[in-house]
Amino acid sequence: MARAGRMKKRVLGTSVLVLIIALSARFGFTVVPIEQVTEQRLAEAFDAATFVDEMWESRILPAIDEAAVDLSLVLNEWAVGSDGFAVTDDLIETAQRYGVITTGQAHIYLVTATGTVTAVNTETSLGTITVDIDGYQGPVSVVLFAGPRIPSDDSSIRDGVQFIQFGDFRDQTEYGRVAGEINRRVVRDVLEPISAPDLLGQRIRFTGSFTVRTFNLVRIDLNQIRVIATRLSVESDG
Secondary structure (H helix, E strand, O other): OHHHHHHHHHHHHHHHHHHHHHHHHHHOOOOOOHHHHHHHHHHOOOOHHHHHHOOHHHHHHHHHHHHOEEHHHHHHHOOOOOOOEEEHHHHHHHHHHHOEEOOOOEEEEEEEEEEEEEEEEOOOOEEEEEEEEOOOOOOOEEEEEEEEOOOOOOOHHHHHHOOOOHHHOOOHHHHHHHHHHHHHHHHHHHHOOOOHHHHOOOEEEEEEEEEEEOOOOOEEEOOEEEEEEEEEEEOOOO
16 A cells, blocks of 8 residues: 555656646746745845935935924933933923834934034044034033944934835845945945044034934933934035
8 A cells, every 4th residue: 555655646746747847848937946046036135225225315315304303402302410311201202292203112313403523533433523512502412423334223314214114124134234224325425525533623514313212211321312414514604
């Protein structure tokens, strides 16, 4: 019985193979090995650079420019103690008014401001430009990323524009790559063309985004916020 069963399976397998060959000859399709299919899928992998390129000028920058609020309004509304800390619950109303609260309880702001550069640090890859913001005198220090690197986990631009949604991607990896690619685009287009040390003492205008992470925190350290600038220019003397 077992031998008869094996014979039937062998005959069936041979019949299927003959049928596939016959159909291939008749209709012209090709049987593709699984290894080739895998290689093709990898070749068609998500291209984050192309995704960002296609909407950087047409959608991302215009969205930030349109939604950006005066940074001094946000800073002056925050109830920040002399130690630079604020109660998380006290920040929610301001975030709802001027920013976006994500599902992960991060507060994302799109902002614009003018001010004077008081310090520049380019000793590390995460360089910074410290700005004394017009219209604000308080404990919160405002710094802009100066490059040549922006943290890959800073997704404030991606999340702040609100039209790049997780559900539009196959997985978290693709979604995260978009945030990283946006940050690289900022470095290339905004930060590399400037000489950060030359900005010291200069008056500048910038537009950009920043994140305040609040998940599972009762009090938030707001001694410093770090802004990703999507626009950065030196103010003329006139």
